[in-house]
Amino acid sequence: MTDHPxxxxxxxxxxxxxxxxxxxxxxxxxxxAALDAIVDTYENKVGPRNGARVVARAWVDADFKQWLLRDGTAAIDSLGYTSTQGADIVVLENTAKVHNLTVCTLCSCYPWAVLGLPPAWYKSFPYRSRAVKDPRGVLLEFGQDIADDVEVRVWDSTAEVRYLVLPERPAGTADMTEDALAELVTRNSMIGTDRLGEA
Amino acid sequence: MSSEQNLPTAAELPSMPRDEDGPVFAEPWQAQAFAMTLSLHEQGHFTWPEWAERLSQVITAAQADGDPDRGDTYYLHWLKALETLVAEKGLLTGDDLIRRKDAWERATLATPHGQPIVLPSEG
Known part of the structure; x- marks a missing residue:
């Protein structure tokens, strides 16, 4: 693109x-005024912080976690983060044996209510096409070398279903408060292109 | 939080933009286009699947025309999809849009630098 001074x-x-x-x-x-409010909300208030709070709650509250995995839409709604696009949110749990990666191959469906607006690379064709064909290669480019014995699952979002990855709680965080835990959660860890290291 | 966000392979990957936390909207018009879409949807002028389908059609067509589709043209596609969908839904016509765009262009040219551009009311 050309810059015009x-x-x-x-x-x-x-x-x-x-x-x-x-x-x-x-x-x-x-x-x-409603347009201004929407822009302000998505640009400044949502960000990925809502999603980070969902993840931190699941880490400290086993009942909430079970609810979240069973009915992500309702559990997330209970925290006040409601999707206005009428899409269900399905939460995918990362474990020692499974790593989840989310993508929207068609356009850029994304769980806005919890992650704000998607980064440019999520909207790009290279990511959209390669996440499905070569997820391990894509993850490697994000600095994540996934061991061969870990299954990589790729989830393709639609207008009706969005996905949120529940990353593994990092080791060494047993004493941390829910608020402090939320600070550890990166946007990319909830898309699935990042894994959280030790705190 | 992001102390270990080094991406040593970034240079090897010119095709995949991987900015860590860039602005969600590169320019204000993108935010306005986004907000108009959400607002019209919330008022029931179209369903979200209708919107998603239209947007993916525009993106697919742009790719067929040679758009490298790296994310930077995304809101151009968004705007085009919105223009066609509001016309298809009868909210306004393509002619309305062309005439109003011409009016804004004339107003822009008639406005000295540094002053807000105001659309003269149509007689």
Missing amino acids: DHSHLSDSELRVRALESLLVDKGLVDP
Whole structure:
């Protein structure tokens, strides 16, 4: 992409968005304040932090964990993180023997309610195509060398079902509080491209 | 939290953008397009599967046209999908969009640098 230091004009995309938004506002189909609230929520408030809190709760509360794995949508909803896209969230548990990796091969379906908006690489064709064909190769590029005796499972999201990986609780964290544990959880560990090391 | 986020193989992988925590929206218009879609969906103008299907159609067509599809063109596809879906749902027409875009372009050209661009009301 080319950088234009002179910002004296609006780009084609900016003009198209302004046209769309002003028409929709004129017709009463969208409310500018509601749009601002959505942007603020997804950019600043959700991030991957909601997902990290879900994971930390599952690590410290065995009953919650069982509920989460049985009915991810309801368990996550109970913490106040509700999907507005009507998609179910299925939670996948990583263990010593199973590593889960999530992708959306069609576009970029993603559990926004818990992870915010997806990173650029998640939306890219190379990731979308290679995660299925060569998951171990992709994981290696993310610095994760998965042992041969660990099964790698790849889950392809759809408009109806999104996946959230429940990473393994790192060793040496027995004394940590739920809040401190949440700080350890990375976005990528919940997509499945990262494994959490020792704390 | 991310003390061990070294990605030594990044240079070997020009095809897979792997930014760790870049901005979720590269430019404000992307955020506006995203928010309009969510808002229209929440008000029941289309279902989420309808939206996902339209978006994946646009992405597939762009790939067929040679888009390397590395994630940076994602919101261009998103915007195109939204424009076609709102027209298909009868919320507004393609002509409406073209006329309004022309009006914004004229307003932009008539606005001195540094001042907010305001659309004159249509007579």
